[in-house]
Amino acid sequence: MMRTILLNRLLQLIQVMVGISLITFTVISFSPGDPAEITLRATLGTESPPKEAVARLHEEMGLDDPWHVRYLKWASRVVHGDLGYSYQTKRSTIEEITHSLPITFCLASLSILFSASIAIPLGIATALRQNGLVDHLCRLSSVIFLSSPEFFVAMVFMLIGGVYLGVLPIAGAGGIKYFILPSLTLSVGLIAVTMRVMRTSMIETLEQDYIRTARAKGLSRRIVIQRHALKNALIPVLIYMGTQFGWIFGGAVTIESIFALPGLGRLLVNSVSSMDVMVVQGCMLTFAVIIVLINLFVDLAQLYLDPSIRSHGE
């Protein structure tokens, strides 16, 4: 069972990597704008780099080849274990990614930690007391949380934590305390949804036959919820949090930019906007690996939590 899953995921990974790199490369190749000129704008710090300079770099980047030739050149490089380098910084793609990956990892883990520790208890509480005061308050706040733009939430947290209280660093990347405000900001949106998913899932589980059986057996409500319901109700929440975790790696650009965290999302957006194609490809491959790994983790966790899947597989 384990082996099939692992093998499956590995095959999936290869397909995903080929597909995603081909799509990204094509899209970038057909986007308007001259990568050479865009690169020079950044390296020389000028709006309009001299024409001769652009022509020179154009040649260095091999932009005169048709796009499929360039893709094959890139692919053969990757097969040989070389992810290339950034035209802007001249650093290797690996170096760029290993620099930003831990930062995004910290951000993602802390946000998930914050959101899980707030949303799961609240979700359970609201499921057990449907339409109670807590339920109504949570419903209202999840609507508010979900509809607040990230930069606004970020400003509020910066103002409170950094300017008025002065206890937390406002922005930058240093020790763990630099991650608190951005993670809180990010978790606000996550809490709103996780809480609702937890609530729905719990309510559904409580309506199942086996719960009724357990209750009929004479077990206390408390024991039934703890031993039987929670485990099953957590599965959809776990799947949801898994996808969220993966999403943060590429989708937390606004947060990374406002809080000046040089993470993976910012690296991707910067390299896309500067058409730094080898770094973009490197980021996309990293995402592919992360997403597949997370899926694998979620699968395994599900396997562990839900015996019915296990037996079904056998």
Add this chain to the structure above:
Amino acid sequence: MIKKEGILFILLALVVLVAGCTDKEQKEEIQTLSISGQWSPQTIDPHLSGFMHQRLGYVETLVGVDYEGKIIPNLAKSWEVSSDGKKWTFELKDGIQFHDGTPFTAKIMKESLERSFIQSASVFGKIPVTSIEAPDNLTLVISLNSTFPALPAYLSKGESAALAPGSYDANGNVTKPIGTGPFIFESWKPEEEIVVVKNPDYWGHVASVDKIIYRIMPEALTRKMLLDSKDIQIAMILSPDIAEGYTEKADYTVLEQPIARVRMMTFNTEKEPFNDKKVRQAINYAIDRETIVNSVLSGYGTTAEGLFPPQFYWANKDIAPYNYDTEKAKTLLNEAGWVDSNGDGIRDKNGKPMKITFVTYPERAELPPIAEVIQQQLNKVGIETELKVLNYDAAESLRYKGDFNIFLVGRGLLFVPDPDEIMMTDYHSNGTSIDGLGAYRWHNDTVDQLIEQARTTSDEAVRKELYDEVQAIVVEEAPVAYLNYYVNIDVTTSNIKGYRLHPTEYSLDLQNVSIA
């Protein structure tokens, strides 16, 4: 089960977090200046991308740029050029040392320059250099194929900085830029911060602060927050709406500085109606430049009369400006034959209404609103405008096809602090006849002659006179209409003294800054 798992997960996360993000606390009794801007140097090698390393003052170049945008001595105390203009002799200042104690000599400068010319061929490739020689310790001779009066201006670019031999590793890559400047490079974390410390043995004015932390913050709003919490003392490049909030506050100082970038409209001089000089002049009179600055730019902008802001040495300060005068505009339009013969409020000529296509792009956020204001102003003198706001590349391709009447653009003027380049690309017929962003397909023999004449001499005063004349002719002939100059806005806490914004952004000159 779940409990155990949860605890495991939390423990795991904490271990990773603690391992991944180590905390660094520093407690020192030194004066530290924290500043923040959005630029992140792309590389640690100043010869590849030099502007940020130069602004922070740890590397220096042969020549400097003063606050009028004029070339001044720096590492070279003087220079002269042979009568044929092909041999430049720089005399270097004596007694300068690199941060590692290596004496600064012509030989090191030569090696450093040769590396620059290769590493940044994109910048220096157009210099017709044949050889660089160091006949003695303090003399550097650069020989050229042909005359190139802008040579000193190019040698003020950060990419040509003097680096000590100790800056490179065995493969010739820069590992730590060792320069000659008032600050010593200490550390750099890409996309995070650069730290420099004071150079107590600097050859010029020794810095007052001991340490500078330059923090890279891509968002202006974040820089504002950092300034509010006093985490930083200088927030660079803020937007007008953010800066406005500080003007009334006593514990902050707002600084503004027009820079060498102009917002201007280019007329399509090949097509009706702008093939007629009178119509182009009429537009110049019909535009209320003051209103544009006040309404769109919240007052942070300087109205433009000529090509360069008047603070610049190269600006012609005696240009007769086009003052806002709708009556004069109407008269000129009437003279040009554009009258409202059918009474619909729109002028016409030979049965054709005066309907013009106005193209601009949104990448510079203020351009579309400026275009809208101009559209209304032109409407007042009976001109109908069709506004096309397209992304930069699409707008540019319309321009190259000639599918426009007016093109609004933000144009950088001094890639190097010398007017030759912008004159050649934007106003000389060699430049205007091909694709570019200056005057469009416009040709003036006198202007061509004057620009060419300025290339044959290296005498600054003579060149200035020639360029002054070019600027006057361009304003009079009006192939373009200058609207206003970009303004950089920085805000500092009020205890910061001696901070000044440089019009070419050549240096931050932080050695002059003190904390009261």
